[in-house]
Amino acid sequence: MRRVVAKPVAAAIVVFARAITAVRAIWPNDGIPQGQCVYFANHSSHGDFILVWAVLPPSLRRKTRPVAGAEYWLKSSINRFIGCNVFDAVLIERDRDKRTRDPIEVMAEVVDSGASLILFPEGTRNQTDAPLLPFKSGLFHLASTRPNIQLVPVWINNLNRVMPKGEIVPIPFICTVTFGNAIRIDAGENKETFLDRARTALLDLSPKHLGGKE
Amino acid sequence: MNAANADLWTLVLGIFTLLIVSSTIGYLLHRRLPAGQSNAAIENLNARIKAWWIMAILIGLAFLAGRIGVLLLFGFCSFAALREFITLTDTKRADHWALAAAFFVVLPLQYWLLWERQYGIFSIFIPVYAFLLMPIISVLRGDTERFLIRIAEVQWALMICVFCASHVPALLTLTIPGYEGRNVLLIAFLVIIVQLSDVLQYVWGKLFGRTKIAPSLSPSKTVEGFVGGVLSATLIGAALWWITPFTPLQAGVMAFVITMMGFFGGLVMSAIKRDRGVKDWGHLIEGHGGLIDRLDSVVFSAPIFFHIVRYWWSTT
Numbered sequence: 001m002r003r004v005v006a007k008p009v010a011a012a013i014v015v016f017a018r019a020i021t022a023v024r025a026i027w028p029n030d031g032i033p034q035g036q037c038v039y040f041a042n043h044s045s046h047g048d049f050i051l052v053w054a055v056l057p058p059s060l061r062r063k064t065r066p067v068a069g070a071e072y073w074l075k076s077s078i079n080r081f082i083g084c085n086v087f088d089a090v091l092i093e094r095d096r097d098k099r100t101r102d103p104i105e106v107m108a109e110v111v112d113s114g115a116s117l118i119l120f121p122e123g124t125r126n127q128t129d130a131p132l133l134p135f136k137s138g139l140f141h142l143a144s145t146r147p148n149i150q151l152v153p154v155w156i157n158n159l160n161r162v163m164p165k166g167e168i169v170p171i172p173f174i175c176t177v178t179f180g181n182a183i184r185i186d187a188g189e190n191k192e193t194f195l196d197r198a199r200t201a202l203l204d205l206s207p208k209h210l211g212g213k214e
Numbered sequence: 215m216n217a218a219n220a221d222l223w224t225l226v227l228g229i230f231t232l233l234i235v236s237s238t239i240g241y242l243l244h245r246r247l248p249a250g251q252s253n254a255a256i257e258n259l260n261a262r263i264k265a266w267w268i269m270a271i272l273i274g275l276a277f278l279a280g281r282i283g284v285l286l287l288f289g290f291c292s293f294a295a296l297r298e299f300i301t302l303t304d305t306k307r308a309d310h311w312a313l314a315a316a317f318f319v320v321l322p323l324q325y326w327l328l329w330e331r332q333y334g335i336f337s338i339f340i341p342v343y344a345f346l347l348m349p350i351i352s353v354l355r356g357d358t359e360r361f362l363i364r365i366a367e368v369q370w371a372l373m374i375c376v377f378c379a380s381h382v383p384a385l386l387t388l389t390i391p392g393y394e395g396r397n398v399l400l401i402a403f404l405v406i407i408v409q410l411s412d413v414l415q416y417v418w419g420k421l422f423g424r425t426k427i428a429p430s431l432s433p434s435k436t437v438e439g440f441v442g443g444v445l446s447a448t449l450i451g452a453a454l455w456w457i458t459p460f461t462p463l464q465a466g467v468m469a470f471v472i473t474m475m476g477f478f479g480g481l482v483m484s485a486i487k488r489d490r491g492v493k494d495w496g497h498l499i500e501g502h503g504g505l506i507d508r509l510d511s512v513v514f515s516a517p518i519f520f521h522i523v524r525y526w527w528s529t530t
Contacts, residue, residue, distance in 0.1 A: 172293070
């Protein structure tokens with residue numbers, strides 16, 4: 001039953017997101033990154049992965065799974081349905097003390113199965129004025145255990161204006177999702193250097209300035 | 215009604231012939247290029263022709279569906295235009311409810327008033343009620359930073375994208391003796407003149423353009439393009455008198471007013487784009503940028519055209 005409903009619900013959510021945001025992908029000059037990737041994006045809204053998912057070509061979208069916090073997506077049965085059934089999220093436990101499995105292990109397993117991931121390296125939604133929070137170390141550890149995987153920076157613009165935290169009515173703003181060229185971890189690259197490089201690659205995609213000076 | 219249908223069909227036939235001719239020219243120009251080469255101007259032209267096809271077909275379908283079709287089409291245009299406009303403003307989180315009201319209350323109400331033919335309230339709803347109530351909604355959040363700029367931006371967006379744009383379908387509500395059942399042709403006249411004037415200014419400018427008319431606003435616009443475009447669009451307007459309630463001379467004057475408003479409206483909207491640091495309003499229509507890029511001249515001429523016709527021709 002859940003499976004049957006999940007597909008149309010996914011389609012409806014994508015149609016709704018497109019109707020409100022007219023979301024458009026901006027690809028790098030080299031074209032759409034092909035093959036298995038870890039997309040790492042800025043995070044300001046629960047809808048972030050939906051936009052990334054919506055603009056990916058269907059062939060890539062089918063094998064792309066968002067990485068999300070288990071606390072939120074298991075909170076209620078509707079969250080669970082949307083997270084697990086509709087978007088097939090890879091749920092990770094963020095609380096160090098209570099968790100039963102290491103998130104890196106979980107993600108690496110999914111990568112080994114051939115799926116692509118959508119990852120938010122800031123670890124939480126950015127509610128500050130800064131464009132990007134410092135990265136958590138997850139991206140580095142994942143890249144170290146699977147050094148061959150392409151890491152694609154993805155900048156999601158304007159979705160935070162569509163539905164700021166605490167609001168219930170979405171405002172139609174045009175959103176863009178900008179993909180950068182893939183990066184890879186270098187052999188022996190240390191954590192600080194790598195995270196700094198990844199963060200810069202992502203920040204480079206942010207619009208220089210256009211409206212929404214929040 | 216029969217004469218109206220005949221005129222409409224003649225017009226449709228004319229427009230499709232024109233589109234087929236343009237598509238053929240576009241195709242031949244493209245073929246003349248050496249294999250593997252591309253030319254930005256020709257590609258842009260072909261993208262524009264494709265967009266005109268879509269525009270003509272959409273408007274044609276709306277006409278077929280009648281008043282509800284026209285209202286829905288322009289209601290959708292207002293929505294997409296308002297979204298493009300608001301995206302480029304500096305609104306803050308404190309404007310959230312005001313913006314929600316603009317999109318989901320003011321916009322549908324304005325078109326619903328047209329459907330109900332409530333001209334009195336239709337013509338003051340946004341300039342009076344929205345003008346006073348929207349800042350009240352914003353001020354309740356208590357955020358005063360850039361307050362005047364924020365409320366002015368939202369009001370401007372509503373005036374341009376909803377109020378002015380809704381004057382195109384408002385032409386359907388006029389009652390002109392001897393012109394009953396043919397009001398859609400007024401919309402066709404307005405849209406055709408504005409679009410042709412844009413194209414003709416572009417063509418005249420490409421052929422004879424020497425002197426820039428507004429270098430800081432719109433570097434591609436020239437005096438030669440402007441004069442040639444306005445004159446030829448005015449002549450075409452006069453030649454289209456048979457689809458309007460006007461005499462040929464009156465139709466020419468109307469076309470002249472429409473093209474002038476359209477031209478200066480285009481300059482105003484260019485100035486806003488420059489101020490915001492963008493080249494196009496959006497990416498909705500391939501080759502045309504955003505919807506506002508195509509709608510700017512219509513938006514500026516529609517209310518003036520509407521009021522001239524209403525004052526001198528309509529009994530309502």
